[in-house]
Amino acid sequence: xxxxxxxxxxxxxxxxxxxxxxxxxxxxxxxxxxxxxxxxxxxxxxxxxxxxxxxxxxxxxxxxxxxxxxxxxxxxxxxxxxxxx
Numbered sequence: 001x002x003x004x005x006x007x008x009x010x011x012x013x014x015x016x017x018x019x020x021x022x023x024x025x026x027x028x029x030x031x032x033x034x035x036x037x038x039x040x041x042x043x044x045x046x047x048x049x050x051x052x053x054x055x056x057x058x059x060x061x062x063x064x065x066x067x068x069x070x071x072x073x074x075x076x077x078x079x080x081x082x083x084x085x
């Protein structure tokens with residue numbers, strides 16, 4: 001779990017907007033898509049490893065995965081949430 005103090009200082013590397021914790025339902029939906037081989041990051045790579053959580057930028061369109069309790073804040077590793085529609 002990402003601590004509140006860390007969440008307050010983290011910003012989206014694309015637009016510097018604030019981030020919020022992804023709802024558990026969104027994380028579950030992402031993990032189902034990963035298991036089905038249907039989810040890619042912004043670099044176009046299919047995700048193979050389930051995520052523990054996520055940080056969603058203010059616009060609600062990108063999620064940065066949390067793996068082993070570590071937020072992966074690299075721009076290319078973000079997940080475009082429109083893939084889950």
